[in-house]
Amino acid sequence: xxxxxxxxxxxxxxxxxxxxxxxxxxxxxxxxxxxxxxxxxxxxxxxxxxxxxxxxxxxxxxxxxxxxxxxxxxxxxxxxxxxxxxxxxxxxxxxxxxxxxxxxxxxxxxxxxxxxxxxxxxxxxxxxxxxxxxxxxxxxxxxxxxxxxxxxxxxxxxxxxxxxxxxxxxxxxxxxxxxxxxxxxxxxxxxxxxxxxxxxxxxxxxxxxxxxxxxxxxxxxxxxxxx
Amino acid sequence: xxxxxxxxxxxxxxxxxxxxxxxxxxxxxxxxxxxxxxxxxxxxxxxxxxxxxxxxxxxxxxxxxxxxxxxxxxxxxxxxxxxxxxxxxxxxxxxxxxxxxxxxxxxxxxxxxxxxxxxxxxxxxxxxxxxxxxxxxxxxxxxxxxxxxxxxxxxxxxxxxxxxxxxxxxxxxxxxxxxxxxxxxxxxxxxxxxxxxxxxxxxxxxxxxxxxxxxxxxxxxxxxxxx
Numbered sequence: 001x002x003x004x005x006x007x008x009x010x011x012x013x014x015x016x017x018x019x020x021x022x023x024x025x026x027x028x029x030x031x032x033x034x035x036x037x038x039x040x041x042x043x044x045x046x047x048x049x050x051x052x053x054x055x056x057x058x059x060x061x062x063x064x065x066x067x068x069x070x071x072x073x074x075x076x077x078x079x080x081x082x083x084x085x086x087x088x089x090x091x092x093x094x095x096x097x098x099x100x101x102x103x104x105x106x107x108x109x110x111x112x113x114x115x116x117x118x119x120x121x122x123x124x125x126x127x128x129x130x131x132x133x134x135x136x137x138x139x140x141x142x143x144x145x146x147x148x149x150x151x152x153x154x155x156x157x158x159x160x161x162x163x164x165x166x167x168x169x170x171x172x173x174x175x176x177x178x179x180x181x182x183x184x185x186x187x188x189x190x191x192x193x194x195x196x197x198x199x200x201x202x203x204x205x206x207x208x209x210x211x212x213x214x215x216x217x218x219x220x221x222x223x224x225x226x227x
Numbered sequence: 228x229x230x231x232x233x234x235x236x237x238x239x240x241x242x243x244x245x246x247x248x249x250x251x252x253x254x255x256x257x258x259x260x261x262x263x264x265x266x267x268x269x270x271x272x273x274x275x276x277x278x279x280x281x282x283x284x285x286x287x288x289x290x291x292x293x294x295x296x297x298x299x300x301x302x303x304x305x306x307x308x309x310x311x312x313x314x315x316x317x318x319x320x321x322x323x324x325x326x327x328x329x330x331x332x333x334x335x336x337x338x339x340x341x342x343x344x345x346x347x348x349x350x351x352x353x354x355x356x357x358x359x360x361x362x363x364x365x366x367x368x369x370x371x372x373x374x375x376x377x378x379x380x381x382x383x384x385x386x387x388x389x390x391x392x393x394x395x396x397x398x399x400x401x402x403x404x405x406x407x408x409x410x411x412x413x414x415x416x417x418x419x420x421x422x423x424x425x426x427x428x429x430x431x432x433x434x435x436x437x438x439x440x441x442x443x444x445x446x447x448x449x450x451x452x453x454x
Contacts, residue, residue, distance in 0.1 A: 062388060111351060121388035124338060124363040136351040137363035141386060159368060161289060161348035 001166065002186055002227060004111035006138060006156050008147075008171035009118060011195040013103075014093035014130060016041065023089035031076050034197065039075065043068035048117060048146040058144040060119040065090055090118070091125040096192070100131050102217025106224050113138045115156045115169065117146045148179030157185070170220065174207040181208075188212040190220055228393065229413055229454060231338035233365060233383050235374075235398035236345060238422040240330075241320035241357060243268065250316035258303050261424065266302065270295035275344060275373040285371040287346040292317055317345070318352040323419070327358050329444025333451050340365045342383045342396065344373045375406030384412070397447065401434040408435075415439040417447055 010016050017037055024040075025033035047064040050056055066087045073080050080086060103112050114123050114132075116139040123137050136159075140146050143155035157164045164184035171177050172192035181187050187210040193200055206213040214220040237243050244264050251267075252260035274291040277283055293314045300307050307313060330339050341350050341359075343366040350364050363386075367373050370382035384391045396407035399419035408414050414437040420427055433440040441447040 060388070111355070113351075119388065120363055120365075120386040124340075124387070128338070128362060134363070135355060136347055136361070138347075142369075159347040160351070161287070161346065 002110060002168045002224065003162055003166045004113065004160050005106055005168045005170055005188070005224065006113050006115035006185075008169070008173060008176050009114045009116035009123060009126070009139075010093075011192055012170065012172040012190060013099050013114070013132065014095050014126065015195070016090070016093050017195065017197060019093040020089050023086060023092065027081070027086055028076075028078055031078055036072060036076060038196070039072045040065075040068055043071055052146050052149055058140075060121070060141065061117055062087070062090070062119055062122050090122055092129050093126055095130045095132060096216070098216040098218050100133070102221045103133050105221035106217075107133055107135065110224065111135050111160060113156070113160070115139050115147070115152065117152075148175060150179070150183050153180050153183040153185055157183075168211065168224075173203050177210055178208065186211045188214065188220060188223075190214050190216060229337060229395045229451065230389055230393045231340065231387050232333055232395045232397055232415070232451065233340050233342035233412075235396070235400060235403050236341045236343035236350060236353070236366075237320075238419055239397065239399040239417060240326050240341070240359065241322050241353065242422070243317070243320050244422065244424060246320040247316050250313060250319065254308065254313055255303075255305055258305055263299060263303060265423070266299045267292075267295055270298055279373050279376055285367075287348070287368065288344055289314070289317070289346055289349050317349055319356050320353055322357045322359060323443070325443040325445050327360070329448045330360050332448035333444075334360055334362065337451065338362045338387060340383070340387070342366050342374070342379065344379075375402060377406070377410050380407050380410040380412055384410075395438065395451075400430050404437055405435065413438045415441065415447055415450075417441050417443060 007013055020037040021033040024036045047068055051059055066083060069083055069087055106112055113134055113136050116123055120137050120141045127134050138156040138159055140152055142159055143151040145151050157167050168186035168188050169177060169180035170188040170190060172190050172195060177187040177189060189206045189210040193204055212223045214223060234240055247264040248260040251263045274295055278286055293310060296310055296314055333339055340361055340363050343350055347364050347368045354361050365383040365386055367379055369386055370378040372378050384394050391411035395413035395415050396404060397415040397417060398404050399417050399422060404414040404416060416433045416437040420431055439450045441450060
């Protein structure tokens, strides 16, 4: 019996690409806002990989986003009037249209919490802006490390005082679910074929026999209720 | 300008004494339920003091509550059929009647989060039972130490990425506010003259010039809105 569902956030719950592009377009009309958003997000994995490798201790994602913004602005040859203001684009990501209704439905019977690489500060502000009804905020800040390191999934279960088998990790990314399953968590895959735009060629299907595979959070909620 | 209010929970937000006595009475009809609840809570400070002193590492409050329950049951000479079930009394504490309305009002303009010695697991389950609308759950689990140690207040501000001057600690206990003020936080005192029952002789008034002194969460919300 699953007592809690923990969620990847960027891509799974919120549409970072359209949201960041909108914020970029508002202050940098001279650049291709989608190309800029993709490049900014593209620096995410390399920056976290350096943290995961232990080269620099734990740095909250807000700080990595700001460093990456400077890298990308240099590459695009643009001056930033207020980098910190633009960096707050990540606090203002829109949820996919099925997410708030689906989370509220699941929350009637289960604990729901984010398990993101975003900091508590970032995920809390995003939840207030987007209306995401989390019961508490878990994730990288608790483990002082980044997914897919095992410690992040284990710290989330420990914070809830639940064995991993009673916790389901929900993500639109097969790699996240593989790492969660390796720690004993149940797994739920939700398809987000437009996370990276119309040309997306990753995570277009469930690559393993995840416990639930759902087209969206409505189907996820129905499947959880039926368990 | 205060951007977040963080709250003591036991006594300040919830009426632990009547709630625990109710759960005790349901399974131990032979004991004085209020005396048992008071004795159980009476072991709280000594148990945390041993953790704060570093004698035994960080132990989540759920585990201390269970140890203390056995101590008190022995003292009262009663057998416990299911100690773990009774220990979940602490997940089911009723809010004081002004709390949910007041928190929802404050939350419209400020982040609201618990900063309790309760674990994330305990405070999350309590919030679901009591309808407490927290934006995220902060407190002892983040610092791996107990209030009034400075680390707990500092970890809460750090998790929100706010300087202490932009965070207000709200409590019904002068000692909690003294510790928070020493770390640079703003302070809000809410009077709870019945936390320990009709005979209460502590925290019956503000013992220092706290930034806000309020009779209840309605007054607290009004004062915060006026800042």
